[in-house]
Amino acid sequence: MTEQRRLAAIVSADVAGYSRLMGRDESGTLAALKAMRQEVVDPAITSHGGRVVKTTGDGLLLEFPSVVNAVRCAVEVQTLIAEHSDEVPDDRRIAFRIGINLGDIIVEGDDIFGDGVNIAARLQEIAPSGGICISSRVHDDVRDRLEATFVDGGTQLLKNIVRPVQVWRWQAGTADPAQIASAPITLPLPDKPSIAVLPFQNMSGDQEQEYFVDGVTEDIITELSRFHSLFVIARNSSFSYKGKSPDVRQVGRDLGVRYVLEGSIRKSANRIRVTGQLVDSVTGNHIWAERYDRVLEDVFAVQEEVTQAVVAAIAPQIELAEQLKAARQRPENLTAYEIALRAYAHALEGRDKVDREIVDIAIREAKEALSIDPSCVLALHALCVAHSNALYTQVADDREHALKEVTRAVERAMELDGTNAMSFAQRAIIVLLSGQLDRYPDALVDARRAHELNPNDTFVLRLLGTLEAAVGQHEQALKYGKQVLRLNPRQARNHMAYSLMAFASFGAKNYREGVDWAARALNDMATYVPAHNNLIVCLVGSGEIDKARTAFDVGRALAPQYFKTRLDGTSSYAQPSDRSRAITFLRIAAGLEDPSAAEGLR
Template identity: 40%
Template sequence: MEHRLAAVLAADMVGYSRLMEADERGTLERLRTHRIELIDPSIAKNQGRIIKTTGDGMLVEFQSVADAVRCAVEVQERMRRRNADVPEDRRIQFRVGINLGDIIFDDGDIYGDGVNVAARLEQLAETGGICVTQAVYDQVNDRVGVAFENLGLKSFKNMSRQLQVWRVVLDSRAPADGAGRAAEPKPVVKPAIAVMPFANMSGDPEQEFFVDGLTEDILTELSRHHELFVISRNSTFVYKGQSANLREVAQKLGAQYIVEGSVRKAGGNVRITVQLIDTTNDAHIWAEKYDRKLDDIFAIQDEVTAAIVATLPGRVEAAQRDLIARKTPANLAAYECVLAAKVLHHRSGRDDNTEAQKLIDRAITLDPDYAHARAWRGCILGQAWVYGWCENRDAVFDEVVVELETALKLDDNDADVHRILAAINVSRNDLTRARYHQERALALNPNYDLVVVQQGELLTWLGRPEEGVEWITKAMRLNPHHPERFWSHLGKAYFNARRYGEAIEAFMHLSAMDAVQHAFVSAAYAWMGDHTAASAHGARIREIDPNFSYDTFVPTLHYARPEDTEHLIDGLERVLQPPARVPAAAAGAA
């Protein structure tokens, strides 16, 4: 047996038995998700080692008391945010106790008075709280950025001595910008959506596994979208096989939107239908059918799931936009402000960008810990930076970086946070860091059309345009209602792949082109030898932007290979003769 001084963290889940009795499978699934996404990574990040786990708790050893407290604070604060839009009777919450003492290590387990004290402290802590001993307080006070409240001397069961106990005051952490907060932020209310079990219309019991699997996959993938509150499988599957009134079901589940569908097999074919219903007015927002050959049933399941979950969030947002259009900005909640700001951002106009900044600022004022709002503020300011709609570009870019770093600290599992960080790093030609965040975004939400199309953009900049074309066209298949700009991304990828006819065809899908898009089309025609068409688009460049030059154009390119920049410039030189030319190397490889 080994004796040594160590920091021990004891954690216990509050109301475990009650939650298990109400929804055993759902509770286990949610607890597992919290561990995978938050708890275990936080322990690893703070150099902790899990010694023992039980159904509702765990013992963790840390070499540093400060690391133990930082880990506990991070977990409790982030769990509080995760629970903000979860009904109180379904919340998974923890109590934590931390002690510094002599520990006995034997055969992979730990024993001793130091462990017992940590366990007793955990029982003393309030729900979502942390209690520590005097020894811990003496080590970390003024070192971990939180305040402590003295609870005085406490007696514990089966212990002869009393111990001085301190409570961590979790709401005492100062805001990142140092400014005070006028009031406790209100939780963000997101649209709630329930996916009902799809109906098996085939009369074939063997198809039941496919129908249930499809429903579960849709639920799982929708849950990756942090801007939706998805009702759990256990709540919706109680209606399997029942003919229920959707409005009554929605009221019981607390869902505004219902997804329902059916599967019908006929010979070697299968037809899957799906529809999205707004239960507040029984309106059918979206409906689609998918006809497939029954060659590989699992491949069909994956394909249809991807198509449905790529389209649904956009249809929900479109329905929400119709609702908030009837409200004044002063009456918008944080989520609604973000949604309205997104709409203005996508219009890509200077005045729209200014209004979007006002709305996103209001969202953050309403909820300073709203990670998605922080990420989109970085995106909206980034748009102003890219187009030069700001007086001090350096200051604005610094603000963009700070906003995104804040968003990342608040929620490092939001695909949008990593997607926007990837885009910002592309803008400053740091393609290595952009790849990291892009891969992280793709892992978090592989069926998010904005993430998928950005993968194609990044591969194009990296000199792999054929792969870029595949990813961009995949994004367009995933979401048939994709933004028009996807065609521009496709055109640029085709151009870099030297597929000029297809590049021109892609750009022709745009209702209007800016100077940069005309530049790509002009260069494509030039490489094809059609100098008349190339000159016509060259003239449009001058009409749209009389100050267009290589000095301003080349820095907007982010090719990793200088020859790709040269390829575009060489095509343009056959049409345009700008006063100055920036060498291709200045385009900035990773």
């Protein structure tokens, strides 16, 4: 039997904080909800031509033949509820979250299914209490037909939805669009235990200790990330709270996590005190708290104790053996570690722009740390990142020497810690930098091993996505890019993830999407060279030759040697057809080939 399909506007509505309301006053909540349905919700649905598809204890799924009427109904309902609840205490107030989508649905009897329904449900989950979230498709149809003001909420990665969804928001009683725009989108809690580690506070009064304090926080994040049973928010999003005293419940809402770890470090002479507390961000309850007083040379043992205690508090099923696997090789000399932290910070800075001076600083600091402690794995990784950036951006004075240096550093790191994800990742990067296309499968093996060792490391995820796209697995690459974005919901700059999405989109011939992703990357970091390259070739792919030529001029001015090697035939794509297409499109933008050369390749 052929399934029945139709285009419809789908409305998903749910009572915000329903479990809390029921726990406080079950009979009162049920009576109030019933009255609200009878007096406000049901009459609005009927008057706007909608139908109730199904109900749950606290939710509704509605179908409308008209998307304009669907939005009108939602706005009317939210406005009336806000008016009726004006004098109701906050802890007893009933408010709906509403999501609306326009899409193709599958009809079975009175029920409906399909992506059109699923997206509406996910939009409802991220809507604020008393607010509405709609998809861009809905917004396109209603923006000139309604007086209601919707504000761009950005592109969101919704749970179990393959493609990012552009979201628009409306909030009852908010007249100023800027207020709506500043309202955060609520992220649903992941299915597995989730945690954010806030930057530990430096209580020493010595700014020089900031590197050490930040390093402790980063190590805790890294160690927690080794456990596959945990969803750990990445470092950049956690560090957006550095220097602040945020409300833990708000942090949980902002980052979409259940648990938040916060703490402080006080260093005096050769002693150190570390305090930490684990808080349930939903209830505000303190799950665990501890204070550690140790002599300075025991600091890494203290970090291990803190990490193991946190894991034991939120995931008691994790066995001791898995905790032991989380241990990694650490430098014995704190001074070397502090210098290595500085080196790594400078190496990461050199990744975002063409700057030989920053690269040299990172290399010098890494070597200084290694002269103090030759077994400092972090310093070896900093050396790898610095040389890799010099090679990629074409600022290395001697490519052969730089390749030998990064290879030696990786081999030494592997000897010291054969289970460190970053070491496997750096070994994979060497293959990319050397351009040995026949070794890309080996690089993928290393990248996948790195991902197994540390599944929440966004550096590893980006690398894995890049390699998957390079060998033609574009959809898998996009999946990894989206995972990076989910792990970093508050990262100030996501340019590398956006650039990966553009790189994979070009491979998949989704040129318009690639242009959008590359533009986002450059909006975050205007000096990020790979994003310039991705923007150029995607513009040619979408037929925007004049814009591509302008973009090429900008990119070449920023990194002339990089683009010279690209025009000479260098490409990160290993798949022959993708590689040929990328090189040809870049040469078209440079004016070295006629635009007609793209016709058979698009």
